[in-house]
Amino acid sequence: MxxxxxxxxxxxxxxxxxxxxxxxxxxxxxxCGVVRPADAGETARVVALAGTEGKPVVARGGGTGLxxxxxxxxxxxxxxxxxxxxxxEIHGDDLYAVxxxxxxxxxxxxxxEAAGLLYPIDPGSEATSTIGGNIAEGAAGMRxxxxxxxxxxxxxxxxxxxxxxxxxxxGKTVKNVAGYDVTRLVVGSRGTLGIVTSATLKxxxxxxxxxxxxxxxxxxxxxxxxxxxxxxxxxxxxxxxILDEVSLAAVAGCAxxxxxxxxxxxxLVEVDGARSRxxxxxxxxxxxxxxxxxxxxxxxxxxPDAERLWVARRSVLAALASKAAGVRLWDVRLAPSRMxxxxxxxxxxxxxxxxxxxxxxxxxxxxLHLAAAGNWVDREEAARADFAVYRLESLGAPLGLGISxxxxxxxxxxxxxxxxxxxxEAEVVRRIKAAFDPAGVMNPGKDAEQ
Amino acid sequence: VTRPPxxxxxxxxxxxxxxxxxxxxxGVLSEIERCLKCGLCRAPCxxxxxxxxxxxxxxxxxxMIEALRENSLSLSPLFTDRLSKCLNCRACMEACPSGxxxxxxxxxxxxEIFSRGRFPLLKKLIFRQLLRRGRLLPPVSKTLAFIxxxxxxxxPASSPYRVLLPLAGIDRDRVLPAFxxxxxLDEFGEIVSPTAPPAGKPRMRVGFFVGCATNLIYTGxxxxxxxxxxxxxxxxxxxxxxxxxxxxxxTAGDRETGRELAERxxxxxxxxxxxxxxxxxxxxxxxxxxxYAKILGLESADLGARVYDLSEFLVKHTKLKLGAGSRRAGxxxxxxxxxxxxxxxxxxxxxxxxxxxxxxVLEALPQVDFVELAEADRCCGGAGTFSLSHYDLSKAxxxxxxxxIAASGADVVATSCPSCMMQLADMLGRNRLPQKxxxxxxxxxDCYPALEKSLGEARDRAGKxxxxx
Numbered sequence: 001m002x003x004x005x006x007x008x009x010x011x012x013x014x015x016x017x018x019x020x021x022x023x024x025x026x027x028x029x030x031x032c033g034v035v036r037p038a039d040a041g042e043t044a045r046v047v048a049l050a051g052t053e054g055k056p057v058v059a060r061g062g063g064t065g066l067x068x069x070x071x072x073x074x075x076x077x078x079x080x081x082x083x084x085x086x087x088x089e090i091h092g093d094d095l096y097a098v099x100x101x102x103x104x105x106x107x108x109x110x111x112x113e114a115a116g117l118l119y120p121i122d123p124g125s126e127a128t129s130t131i132g133g134n135i136a137e138g139a140a141g142m143r144x145x146x147x148x149x150x151x152x153x154x155x156x157x158x159x160x161x162x163x164x165x166x167x168x169x170x171g172k173t174v175k176n177v178a179g180y181d182v183t184r185l186v187v188g189s190r191g192t193l194g195i196v197t198s199a200t201l202k203x204x205x206x207x208x209x210x211x212x213x214x215x216x217x218x219x220x221x222x223x224x225x226x227x228x229x230x231x232x233x234x235x236x237x238x239x240x241x242i243l244d245e246v247s248l249a250a251v252a253g254c255a256x257x258x259x260x261x262x263x264x265x266x267x268l269v270e271v272d273g274a275r276s277r278x279x280x281x282x283x284x285x286x287x288x289x290x291x292x293x294x295x296x297x298x299x300x301x302x303x304p305d306a307e308r309l310w311v312a313r314r315s316v317l318a319a320l321a322s323k324a325a326g327v328r329l330w331d332v333r334l335a336p337s338r339m340x341x342x343x344x345x346x347x348x349x350x351x352x353x354x355x356x357x358x359x360x361x362x363x364x365x366x367x368l369h370l371a372a373a374g375n376w377v378d379r380e381e382a383a384r385a386d387f388a389v390y391r392l393e394s395l396g397a398p399l400g401l402g403i404s405x406x407x408x409x410x411x412x413x414x415x416x417x418x419x420x421x422x423x424x425e426a427e428v429v430r431r432i433k434a435a436f437d438p439a440g441v442m443n444p445g446k447d448a449e450q
Numbered sequence: 451v452t453r454p455p456x457x458x459x460x461x462x463x464x465x466x467x468x469x470x471x472x473x474x475x476x477g478v479l480s481e482i483e484r485c486l487k488c489g490l491c492r493a494p495c496x497x498x499x500x501x502x503x504x505x506x507x508x509x510x511x512x513x514m515i516e517a518l519r520e521n522s523l524s525l526s527p528l529f530t531d532r533l534s535k536c537l538n539c540r541a542c543m544e545a546c547p548s549g550x551x552x553x554x555x556x557x558x559x560x561x562e563i564f565s566r567g568r569f570p571l572l573k574k575l576i577f578r579q580l581l582r583r584g585r586l587l588p589p590v591s592k593t594l595a596f597i598x599x600x601x602x603x604x605x606p607a608s609s610p611y612r613v614l615l616p617l618a619g620i621d622r623d624r625v626l627p628a629f630x631x632x633x634x635l636d637e638f639g640e641i642v643s644p645t646a647p648p649a650g651k652p653r654m655r656v657g658f659f660v661g662c663a664t665n666l667i668y669t670g671x672x673x674x675x676x677x678x679x680x681x682x683x684x685x686x687x688x689x690x691x692x693x694x695x696x697x698x699x700x701t702a703g704d705r706e707t708g709r710e711l712a713e714r715x716x717x718x719x720x721x722x723x724x725x726x727x728x729x730x731x732x733x734x735x736x737x738x739x740x741x742y743a744k745i746l747g748l749e750s751a752d753l754g755a756r757v758y759d760l761s762e763f764l765v766k767h768t769k770l771k772l773g774a775g776s777r778r779a780g781x782x783x784x785x786x787x788x789x790x791x792x793x794x795x796x797x798x799x800x801x802x803x804x805x806x807x808x809x810x811v812l813e814a815l816p817q818v819d820f821v822e823l824a825e826a827d828r829c830c831g832g833a834g835t836f837s838l839s840h841y842d843l844s845k846a847x848x849x850x851x852x853x854x855i856a857a858s859g860a861d862v863v864a865t866s867c868p869s870c871m872m873q874l875a876d877m878l879g880r881n882r883l884p885q886k887x888x889x890x891x892x893x894x895x896d897c898y899p900a901l902e903k904s905l906g907e908a909r910d911r912a913g914k915x916x917x918x919x
Contacts, residue, residue, distance in 0.1 A: 315547050
């Protein structure tokens, strides 16, 4: 079939208005078009059609991923899930919700809260990212420390396979273990195994109180040390986030209203649950943190006042970006107890290679973001940043540190140096991918084929 | 799969340093480049909420404009249509963590569209002939007023003449505002002085920027402003040479006409020595305060005095003692008070950064009970000519707005922008809701002495206007 004929068939399947072909490229990659199916049936027909034509298929939700997972790597068609926005249908008695993949993440959280329930997955992009995207990415959020990630909340899925079949996996209950756990395998598969067309998600009872404590430190190492103490201390904070000196200076400068300390580092800790439990936990936290040299309580706020602290945390990357031509971003995985050492090394390599690396993120969850603002057209400047990160990686290797750069321009997350999977592990991943998608049509060119 | 070399990945902006065919877009390149494509702008966009299409969000528009510059898109009718579906409400700019000036980017692209003639002839005719040559506007509007009055009798819903409306590009069910028989500029002389009381030398001399809608349609709003200022013992200067603020023109891409209009207004106001300039239209206000310099790039965009929105002026320069019964004056029987809520015009709230003043003014009014409005700062969907060219979209956005107004329990919704008034009145009428729309100036004016006496004298002084019966 000619490309015109293919587009014609797509138009017949989903209606003319839902096949977009105006522009030639989606974020730098040439595609035949963007298709917006209304439901699982239409999605299945579109995927099958693309399969017979040998056209790759890339699912796309809100398009907020910084790793470029929803950006096509080798052309084909993009399937937008945004029209599949049924629900959320909330079942309070049985603690679950049924939602279409196009539902905005934050909307589900708010609807659940209005019904007295908690949906704790709140990625920074929740105002505009979709449930489908959150599932594909295995999203978490600040509260992942206590509440886990998307993986812990997907009970069941309706899925269109790469061969264009609609399958249902999982169920509506927490215990449901017959056979392989295909549901959880799909979570975080970045659209390489199938396209989610409906999801059943677990909900929790809403905690009585949410409270945020902000601690100020003279430097990032102190803040990281305190984070390690909190994790080891056996408390159960919902979130534990760190902002080093560079990050804090950037957001404080952008906020410009004196609502944040202008220098030093910051640790944000959220506790939630019954009022009495939160009281006790706040006291324990203060005891643990104030043992660190130079630590001080900066704020202790309940919701909704505490929201502004989280806004500050969420704005770091953008604040860095607002003053530069570009931002490069790396993810650093490291056990919370080792983060203080990392923080010191970040300072050292920044100085040595003359780059300003900002370290911030999920101290309690063992994931920090490194960001560098600069003019990356300048190869020399870019190379210095590369060297700084390589140096950091080799220094951290004995501590079990792993770093990957977030491409941001369509190539997906990939390790800064060498594959993160061993050869045998990569082979297992490749076989799983082949079992789902023998023709390799679904989001090709991404992690699964490394 | 082989990954492109890291250095190529990083070489994102290499081709961007060269000038493209699109000079206006090149001018905002640094803003375009700062966009991270994070998508946070999508959440508050009223257009995106309705059409759920990437091209209907700021991120999508910026991506399209980038693609235009890189020649992977052209100035097609589709491109033009997508770019026209922006309300310029600036909600995206408030959400943008990088503070990208989306308005400047979108308006630059519209300037490209206009400069290549991809523009409806009728609009061009209106811009270049009617608005630029301000003299023609009053006769045209008077003719329209005559038609409305004599032929269509205000166009009641049942009027058979409504079938004619679509010929002019207007929906036949639309609630239309009536053109005034006499323009505001014709009603008053150029200088209107306060008489007694408070007598004596005027304590201030204030220029009044009228704006087209107030001059031609909502003359009551203009009379209200004059009444308030006179009541405050302020001399009002209404320069006769002033005209359209230019926003409808340059937001559609016609910067050349926009500049001419701006220069005419600047000249008209600089001729008079005034202590301040007051605008009662949020959009005119943002034009005078910022856009002449920011969008039109006029080096001398100074009108000779600071420009205020009416509410801002009232808070700053009057004591807001608007009656014995006001909240500020202490408690009294509030039974029978009018429940009033307030719709924030985008160009007042986000445009001019005027946030609290309208509310302060309303709360100072006697017999007004201020009630909260959900999503008070969300665009009403009017957005000037947007509601004419994209009526269905405009209706969808407006319906959500009047839903909130109905839920507020207010009797009256006040606002500070004639375009919003037009839209709210249409949407309330269309949804058969009982709430009335007023301009803040009309509510405040009731606290001041009626105009007739001082007005008459002003006219006598102007020496050419009859006092109407």
